[in-house]
Amino acid sequence: MPERKSRKDAVRNREAVLKAADALFACRESPEDVTMADVAAAAGVGKGTLFRAFGDRAGLLRALYEARLEPLGEAVESGPPPLGPATPPRDRVLALLDALLCFKLDNRRLALALEAGGASSSPYQPDHYERWHSMLQAVLEQIPGLTDSDFIAHALLAATRADLVEHLAGEQRVPRERMRAQLANLATRVLVSGPGQGAAAEG
Structure with a gap:
Protein backbone atom coordinates (compact mmCIF):
# COMPACT_ATOMS: atom_id res chain seq x y z
CA MET A 1 0.00 0.00 0.00
CA PRO A 2 2.73 2.56 0.84
CA GLU A 3 4.45 1.76 -2.49
CA ARG A 4 1.21 2.25 -4.42
CA LYS A 5 0.61 5.54 -2.62
CA SER A 6 4.15 6.60 -3.46
CA ALA A 21 5.48 24.65 -16.30
CA ASP A 22 2.95 24.86 -19.11
CA ALA A 23 1.30 27.90 -17.53
CA LEU A 24 4.61 29.63 -16.79
CA PHE A 25 5.96 29.24 -20.32
CA ALA A 26 2.68 30.55 -21.69
CA CYS A 27 2.75 33.78 -19.68
CA ARG A 28 6.46 34.69 -19.45
CA GLU A 29 7.97 36.97 -22.09
CA SER A 30 11.10 34.83 -22.53
CA PRO A 31 11.63 31.09 -21.97
CA GLU A 32 14.79 31.93 -20.05
CA ASP A 33 12.67 33.73 -17.45
CA VAL A 34 11.29 30.39 -16.24
CA THR A 35 13.53 28.68 -13.69
CA MET A 36 13.27 25.30 -11.99
CA ALA A 37 12.61 27.15 -8.74
CA ASP A 38 9.68 28.96 -10.36
CA VAL A 39 8.19 25.70 -11.57
CA ALA A 40 8.64 23.95 -8.22
CA ALA A 41 6.98 26.82 -6.39
CA ALA A 42 4.07 26.99 -8.84
CA ALA A 43 3.56 23.21 -8.65
CA GLY A 44 3.78 23.12 -4.86
CA VAL A 45 6.64 20.63 -4.79
CA GLY A 46 10.23 20.78 -3.59
CA LYS A 47 13.08 21.39 -6.02
CA GLY A 48 14.44 17.96 -5.11
CA THR A 49 11.22 16.35 -6.33
CA LEU A 50 11.50 18.29 -9.57
CA PHE A 51 15.08 17.23 -10.23
CA ARG A 52 14.40 13.60 -9.33
CA ALA A 53 11.49 13.46 -11.77
CA PHE A 54 13.04 15.30 -14.72
CA GLY A 55 16.80 15.43 -14.12
CA ASP A 56 17.33 19.05 -15.15
CA ARG A 57 15.65 21.96 -16.91
CA ALA A 58 16.23 20.41 -20.34
CA GLY A 59 14.58 17.20 -19.13
CA LEU A 60 11.56 19.15 -17.93
CA LEU A 61 11.31 20.96 -21.27
CA ARG A 62 11.47 17.67 -23.17
CA ALA A 63 8.77 16.11 -21.01
CA LEU A 64 6.45 19.08 -21.45
CA TYR A 65 7.12 19.24 -25.19
CA GLU A 66 6.46 15.51 -25.62
CA ALA A 67 3.25 15.73 -23.61
CA ARG A 68 1.96 18.44 -25.94
CA LEU A 69 3.16 16.60 -29.05
CA GLU A 70 1.70 13.21 -28.16
CA PRO A 71 -1.76 13.75 -29.75
CA LEU A 72 -0.10 14.90 -32.97
CA GLY A 73 2.22 11.89 -32.98
CA GLU A 74 -0.70 9.51 -32.49
CA ALA A 75 -2.62 11.17 -35.34
CA VAL A 76 0.32 10.74 -37.72
CA GLU A 77 0.98 7.13 -36.75
CA SER A 78 -2.54 5.73 -36.68
CA GLY A 79 -5.13 8.49 -36.96
CA PRO A 80 -7.66 9.41 -39.64
CA PRO A 81 -6.96 11.65 -42.67
CA PRO A 82 -5.33 13.98 -43.41
CA LEU A 83 -2.49 12.90 -41.11
CA GLY A 84 -3.21 9.19 -40.86
CA PRO A 85 -1.87 6.34 -43.04
CA ALA A 86 -4.96 6.29 -45.30
CA THR A 87 -3.99 9.65 -46.84
CA PRO A 88 -1.95 9.65 -50.11
CA PRO A 89 1.76 10.22 -49.30
CA ARG A 90 2.10 13.68 -50.91
CA ASP A 91 -0.99 14.99 -49.14
CA ARG A 92 0.17 13.40 -45.92
CA VAL A 93 3.58 15.12 -46.11
CA LEU A 94 1.85 18.48 -46.54
CA ALA A 95 -0.54 17.77 -43.65
CA LEU A 96 2.29 16.65 -41.37
CA LEU A 97 4.38 19.76 -42.04
CA ASP A 98 1.33 22.01 -41.62
CA ALA A 99 0.46 20.35 -38.31
CA LEU A 100 4.04 20.69 -37.08
CA LEU A 101 4.20 24.37 -38.08
CA CYS A 102 0.90 25.05 -36.31
CA PHE A 103 2.24 23.26 -33.24
CA LYS A 104 5.34 25.45 -33.25
CA LEU A 105 3.21 28.58 -33.67
CA ASP A 106 0.94 27.54 -30.79
CA ASN A 107 3.92 26.66 -28.57
CA ARG A 108 6.47 29.26 -29.67
CA ARG A 109 8.14 29.92 -26.32
CA LEU A 110 8.39 26.27 -25.32
CA ALA A 111 9.64 25.14 -28.74
CA LEU A 112 12.23 27.91 -28.80
CA ALA A 113 13.45 27.06 -25.30
CA LEU A 114 13.78 23.37 -26.11
CA GLU A 115 15.42 23.71 -29.51
CA ALA A 116 17.84 26.36 -28.28
CA GLY A 117 18.93 24.46 -25.18
CA GLY A 118 19.82 20.98 -24.09
CA ALA A 119 23.04 19.12 -23.53
CA SER A 120 23.90 18.97 -27.20
CA SER A 121 24.71 21.97 -29.34
CA SER A 122 23.29 20.15 -32.37
CA PRO A 123 19.56 20.59 -33.09
CA TYR A 124 19.55 17.25 -34.94
CA GLN A 125 20.40 14.90 -32.07
CA PRO A 126 17.45 15.24 -29.64
CA ASP A 127 14.90 12.42 -29.62
CA HIS A 128 12.02 14.67 -30.65
CA TYR A 129 13.83 15.74 -33.82
CA GLU A 130 14.78 12.17 -34.70
CA ARG A 131 11.17 11.10 -34.22
CA TRP A 132 9.79 13.66 -36.66
CA HIS A 133 12.57 13.15 -39.16
CA SER A 134 11.99 9.38 -39.20
CA MET A 135 8.24 9.83 -39.52
CA LEU A 136 8.54 12.32 -42.39
CA GLN A 137 11.19 10.26 -44.16
CA ALA A 138 8.98 7.16 -43.99
CA VAL A 139 6.15 9.01 -45.74
CA LEU A 140 8.50 10.53 -48.33
CA GLU A 141 9.77 7.06 -49.22
CA GLN A 142 6.23 6.12 -50.27
CA ILE A 143 6.27 8.75 -53.07
CA PRO A 144 7.20 7.09 -56.39
CA GLY A 145 10.27 8.55 -58.09
CA LEU A 146 11.33 10.69 -55.14
CA THR A 147 14.94 10.14 -54.07
CA ASP A 148 17.09 11.39 -51.18
CA SER A 149 14.22 11.12 -48.71
CA ASP A 150 16.63 11.44 -45.77
CA PHE A 151 17.97 14.81 -46.95
CA ILE A 152 14.57 16.08 -48.09
CA ALA A 153 13.12 15.30 -44.65
CA HIS A 154 15.90 17.36 -43.03
CA ALA A 155 15.41 20.22 -45.50
CA LEU A 156 11.64 20.39 -45.00
CA LEU A 157 11.90 20.19 -41.22
CA ALA A 158 14.36 23.09 -41.33
CA ALA A 159 11.47 25.27 -42.50
CA THR A 160 9.69 24.56 -39.20
CA ARG A 161 12.61 25.28 -36.87
CA ALA A 162 11.50 27.18 -33.78
CA ASP A 163 14.01 30.02 -34.30
CA LEU A 164 12.76 30.58 -37.86
CA VAL A 165 9.13 30.42 -36.73
CA GLU A 166 9.88 32.93 -33.98
CA HIS A 167 11.69 35.24 -36.41
CA LEU A 168 8.85 35.20 -38.93
CA ALA A 169 5.91 35.29 -36.53
CA GLY A 170 7.47 37.36 -33.75
CA GLU A 171 9.81 39.80 -35.47
CA GLN A 172 8.47 40.07 -39.00
CA ARG A 173 4.82 39.65 -37.97
CA VAL A 174 4.09 37.27 -40.84
CA PRO A 175 0.44 36.17 -40.51
CA ARG A 176 -0.17 32.56 -39.53
CA GLU A 177 -2.10 31.66 -42.67
CA ARG A 178 0.58 33.17 -44.89
CA MET A 179 3.26 31.10 -43.17
CA ARG A 180 1.18 27.96 -43.65
CA ALA A 181 0.67 28.75 -47.33
CA GLN A 182 4.39 29.47 -47.85
CA LEU A 183 5.38 26.17 -46.25
CA ALA A 184 2.84 24.25 -48.33
CA ASN A 185 4.13 25.95 -51.50
CA LEU A 186 7.74 25.08 -50.63
CA ALA A 187 6.92 21.45 -49.87
CA THR A 188 4.83 21.10 -53.03
CA ARG A 189 7.69 22.42 -55.17
CA VAL A 190 10.11 20.00 -53.54
CA LEU A 191 7.79 17.04 -53.99
CA VAL A 192 7.23 17.66 -57.71
CA SER A 193 10.91 18.21 -58.48
CA GLY A 194 12.03 14.60 -58.07
CA PRO A 195 13.11 12.44 -61.04
CA GLY A 196 10.26 12.28 -63.53
CA GLN A 197 7.98 14.42 -61.41
CA GLY A 198 8.58 17.71 -63.22
CA ALA A 199 7.70 16.20 -66.58
CA ALA A 200 4.60 14.62 -65.12
CA ALA A 201 3.51 17.93 -63.63
CA GLU A 202 4.02 19.73 -66.94
CA GLY A 203 2.13 17.08 -68.90
Whole structure:
Protein backbone atom coordinates (compact mmCIF):
# COMPACT_ATOMS: atom_id res chain seq x y z
CA MET A 1 0.00 0.00 0.00
CA PRO A 2 2.73 2.56 0.84
CA GLU A 3 4.45 1.76 -2.49
CA ARG A 4 1.21 2.25 -4.42
CA LYS A 5 0.61 5.54 -2.62
CA SER A 6 4.15 6.60 -3.46
CA ARG A 7 3.57 5.89 -7.15
CA LYS A 8 0.31 7.82 -7.10
CA ASP A 9 2.07 10.74 -5.44
CA ALA A 10 4.80 10.64 -8.08
CA VAL A 11 2.25 10.65 -10.92
CA ARG A 12 0.29 13.47 -9.28
CA ASN A 13 3.46 15.50 -8.71
CA ARG A 14 4.56 14.99 -12.31
CA GLU A 15 1.19 16.16 -13.63
CA ALA A 16 1.26 19.18 -11.32
CA VAL A 17 4.77 20.10 -12.46
CA LEU A 18 3.90 19.80 -16.16
CA LYS A 19 0.74 21.88 -15.67
CA ALA A 20 2.66 24.56 -13.75
CA ALA A 21 5.48 24.65 -16.30
CA ASP A 22 2.95 24.86 -19.11
CA ALA A 23 1.30 27.90 -17.53
CA LEU A 24 4.61 29.63 -16.79
CA PHE A 25 5.96 29.24 -20.32
CA ALA A 26 2.68 30.55 -21.69
CA CYS A 27 2.75 33.78 -19.68
CA ARG A 28 6.46 34.69 -19.45
CA GLU A 29 7.97 36.97 -22.09
CA SER A 30 11.10 34.83 -22.53
CA PRO A 31 11.63 31.09 -21.97
CA GLU A 32 14.79 31.93 -20.05
CA ASP A 33 12.67 33.73 -17.45
CA VAL A 34 11.29 30.39 -16.24
CA THR A 35 13.53 28.68 -13.69
CA MET A 36 13.27 25.30 -11.99
CA ALA A 37 12.61 27.15 -8.74
CA ASP A 38 9.68 28.96 -10.36
CA VAL A 39 8.19 25.70 -11.57
CA ALA A 40 8.64 23.95 -8.22
CA ALA A 41 6.98 26.82 -6.39
CA ALA A 42 4.07 26.99 -8.84
CA ALA A 43 3.56 23.21 -8.65
CA GLY A 44 3.78 23.12 -4.86
CA VAL A 45 6.64 20.63 -4.79
CA GLY A 46 10.23 20.78 -3.59
CA LYS A 47 13.08 21.39 -6.02
CA GLY A 48 14.44 17.96 -5.11
CA THR A 49 11.22 16.35 -6.33
CA LEU A 50 11.50 18.29 -9.57
CA PHE A 51 15.08 17.23 -10.23
CA ARG A 52 14.40 13.60 -9.33
CA ALA A 53 11.49 13.46 -11.77
CA PHE A 54 13.04 15.30 -14.72
CA GLY A 55 16.80 15.43 -14.12
CA ASP A 56 17.33 19.05 -15.15
CA ARG A 57 15.65 21.96 -16.91
CA ALA A 58 16.23 20.41 -20.34
CA GLY A 59 14.58 17.20 -19.13
CA LEU A 60 11.56 19.15 -17.93
CA LEU A 61 11.31 20.96 -21.27
CA ARG A 62 11.47 17.67 -23.17
CA ALA A 63 8.77 16.11 -21.01
CA LEU A 64 6.45 19.08 -21.45
CA TYR A 65 7.12 19.24 -25.19
CA GLU A 66 6.46 15.51 -25.62
CA ALA A 67 3.25 15.73 -23.61
CA ARG A 68 1.96 18.44 -25.94
CA LEU A 69 3.16 16.60 -29.05
CA GLU A 70 1.70 13.21 -28.16
CA PRO A 71 -1.76 13.75 -29.75
CA LEU A 72 -0.10 14.90 -32.97
CA GLY A 73 2.22 11.89 -32.98
CA GLU A 74 -0.70 9.51 -32.49
CA ALA A 75 -2.62 11.17 -35.34
CA VAL A 76 0.32 10.74 -37.72
CA GLU A 77 0.98 7.13 -36.75
CA SER A 78 -2.54 5.73 -36.68
CA GLY A 79 -5.13 8.49 -36.96
CA PRO A 80 -7.66 9.41 -39.64
CA PRO A 81 -6.96 11.65 -42.67
CA PRO A 82 -5.33 13.98 -43.41
CA LEU A 83 -2.49 12.90 -41.11
CA GLY A 84 -3.21 9.19 -40.86
CA PRO A 85 -1.87 6.34 -43.04
CA ALA A 86 -4.96 6.29 -45.30
CA THR A 87 -3.99 9.65 -46.84
CA PRO A 88 -1.95 9.65 -50.11
CA PRO A 89 1.76 10.22 -49.30
CA ARG A 90 2.10 13.68 -50.91
CA ASP A 91 -0.99 14.99 -49.14
CA ARG A 92 0.17 13.40 -45.92
CA VAL A 93 3.58 15.12 -46.11
CA LEU A 94 1.85 18.48 -46.54
CA ALA A 95 -0.54 17.77 -43.65
CA LEU A 96 2.29 16.65 -41.37
CA LEU A 97 4.38 19.76 -42.04
CA ASP A 98 1.33 22.01 -41.62
CA ALA A 99 0.46 20.35 -38.31
CA LEU A 100 4.04 20.69 -37.08
CA LEU A 101 4.20 24.37 -38.08
CA CYS A 102 0.90 25.05 -36.31
CA PHE A 103 2.24 23.26 -33.24
CA LYS A 104 5.34 25.45 -33.25
CA LEU A 105 3.21 28.58 -33.67
CA ASP A 106 0.94 27.54 -30.79
CA ASN A 107 3.92 26.66 -28.57
CA ARG A 108 6.47 29.26 -29.67
CA ARG A 109 8.14 29.92 -26.32
CA LEU A 110 8.39 26.27 -25.32
CA ALA A 111 9.64 25.14 -28.74
CA LEU A 112 12.23 27.91 -28.80
CA ALA A 113 13.45 27.06 -25.30
CA LEU A 114 13.78 23.37 -26.11
CA GLU A 115 15.42 23.71 -29.51
CA ALA A 116 17.84 26.36 -28.28
CA GLY A 117 18.93 24.46 -25.18
CA GLY A 118 19.82 20.98 -24.09
CA ALA A 119 23.04 19.12 -23.53
CA SER A 120 23.90 18.97 -27.20
CA SER A 121 24.71 21.97 -29.34
CA SER A 122 23.29 20.15 -32.37
CA PRO A 123 19.56 20.59 -33.09
CA TYR A 124 19.55 17.25 -34.94
CA GLN A 125 20.40 14.90 -32.07
CA PRO A 126 17.45 15.24 -29.64
CA ASP A 127 14.90 12.42 -29.62
CA HIS A 128 12.02 14.67 -30.65
CA TYR A 129 13.83 15.74 -33.82
CA GLU A 130 14.78 12.17 -34.70
CA ARG A 131 11.17 11.10 -34.22
CA TRP A 132 9.79 13.66 -36.66
CA HIS A 133 12.57 13.15 -39.16
CA SER A 134 11.99 9.38 -39.20
CA MET A 135 8.24 9.83 -39.52
CA LEU A 136 8.54 12.32 -42.39
CA GLN A 137 11.19 10.26 -44.16
CA ALA A 138 8.98 7.16 -43.99
CA VAL A 139 6.15 9.01 -45.74
CA LEU A 140 8.50 10.53 -48.33
CA GLU A 141 9.77 7.06 -49.22
CA GLN A 142 6.23 6.12 -50.27
CA ILE A 143 6.27 8.75 -53.07
CA PRO A 144 7.20 7.09 -56.39
CA GLY A 145 10.27 8.55 -58.09
CA LEU A 146 11.33 10.69 -55.14
CA THR A 147 14.94 10.14 -54.07
CA ASP A 148 17.09 11.39 -51.18
CA SER A 149 14.22 11.12 -48.71
CA ASP A 150 16.63 11.44 -45.77
CA PHE A 151 17.97 14.81 -46.95
CA ILE A 152 14.57 16.08 -48.09
CA ALA A 153 13.12 15.30 -44.65
CA HIS A 154 15.90 17.36 -43.03
CA ALA A 155 15.41 20.22 -45.50
CA LEU A 156 11.64 20.39 -45.00
CA LEU A 157 11.90 20.19 -41.22
CA ALA A 158 14.36 23.09 -41.33
CA ALA A 159 11.47 25.27 -42.50
CA THR A 160 9.69 24.56 -39.20
CA ARG A 161 12.61 25.28 -36.87
CA ALA A 162 11.50 27.18 -33.78
CA ASP A 163 14.01 30.02 -34.30
CA LEU A 164 12.76 30.58 -37.86
CA VAL A 165 9.13 30.42 -36.73
CA GLU A 166 9.88 32.93 -33.98
CA HIS A 167 11.69 35.24 -36.41
CA LEU A 168 8.85 35.20 -38.93
CA ALA A 169 5.91 35.29 -36.53
CA GLY A 170 7.47 37.36 -33.75
CA GLU A 171 9.81 39.80 -35.47
CA GLN A 172 8.47 40.07 -39.00
CA ARG A 173 4.82 39.65 -37.97
CA VAL A 174 4.09 37.27 -40.84
CA PRO A 175 0.44 36.17 -40.51
CA ARG A 176 -0.17 32.56 -39.53
CA GLU A 177 -2.10 31.66 -42.67
CA ARG A 178 0.58 33.17 -44.89
CA MET A 179 3.26 31.10 -43.17
CA ARG A 180 1.18 27.96 -43.65
CA ALA A 181 0.67 28.75 -47.33
CA GLN A 182 4.39 29.47 -47.85
CA LEU A 183 5.38 26.17 -46.25
CA ALA A 184 2.84 24.25 -48.33
CA ASN A 185 4.13 25.95 -51.50
CA LEU A 186 7.74 25.08 -50.63
CA ALA A 187 6.92 21.45 -49.87
CA THR A 188 4.83 21.10 -53.03
CA ARG A 189 7.69 22.42 -55.17
CA VAL A 190 10.11 20.00 -53.54
CA LEU A 191 7.79 17.04 -53.99
CA VAL A 192 7.23 17.66 -57.71
CA SER A 193 10.91 18.21 -58.48
CA GLY A 194 12.03 14.60 -58.07
CA PRO A 195 13.11 12.44 -61.04
CA GLY A 196 10.26 12.28 -63.53
CA GLN A 197 7.98 14.42 -61.41
CA GLY A 198 8.58 17.71 -63.22
CA ALA A 199 7.70 16.20 -66.58
CA ALA A 200 4.60 14.62 -65.12
CA ALA A 201 3.51 17.93 -63.63
CA GLU A 202 4.02 19.73 -66.94
CA GLY A 203 2.13 17.08 -68.90
